Amino acid sequence: MSFEISPYKLAYSARLREVFLESRKLAFPWMDSEKFKLKDFDEVIKEEKVLVALKKGVPVGFIAWWPPASFIHSLFIDPNFIGQGIGKSLLEACLKQTSRPLTLKCLKANEAALKFYQKQGWVVEETGLSPDGAYFSLSFGRNIK
Structure with missing residues (x-):
């Protein structure tokens, strides 16, 4: 593995x-990418637990979750580093720090992410509709005691 997982730092x-x-x-x-702003990151991680993937000390991805609900809100990897096992490693590190079941929502249109989660053992529980479109609710470890 040519990257490490670290707790989030303001730096x-x-x-x-x-x-x-x-x-x-x-x-x-x-989606209209013109609506995406750099400051969105700060809102997304507010009051969340965050782990960061570092490659030679440079952040290349992160996972953020809300511990009281064991709910993952964000898992994003630098597009230049997709397919290198970073997402899987971030998920595994998160799983070590959370209770079960762990849940998340994935937009139906985000087929690549959905395939990724299912390959990691996540199970579609239900569907819903958000302002960004239809989504699946997924869980991991629902049957683990």
């Missing part, structure tokens, strides 16, 4: 704002 913010912006443009091409 990572500037780079993670860029990662969040660029990865959302790639993941959500049907």
Whole structure:
């Protein structure tokens, strides 16, 4: 593995704002990317637990979750580093710090993310509708005691 997982530090913010912006443009091409702003990152991680993937000390991805509900809100990887196991490693590190079941929502139109989560063992529980479109609610470890 040529990257490490680290707790979030304020010093990572500037780079993670860029990662969040660029990865959302790639993941959500049907959305108006002009509405995406660098400052969105700060809102997304507010009051969340955050782990960061670092490659040679530079942030290349992050996962953020709300511990009281064991709910993942964000998992984003720099588009230049997709497919290198970073998302899987961030998920595994998160799983070590959370209770079960762990849940998340994934927009139906984000087929690549949905395939990724299902490959990691996540199960679709239900569907819903948000301002950004239809989504699946997924869970991990629902049957683990």
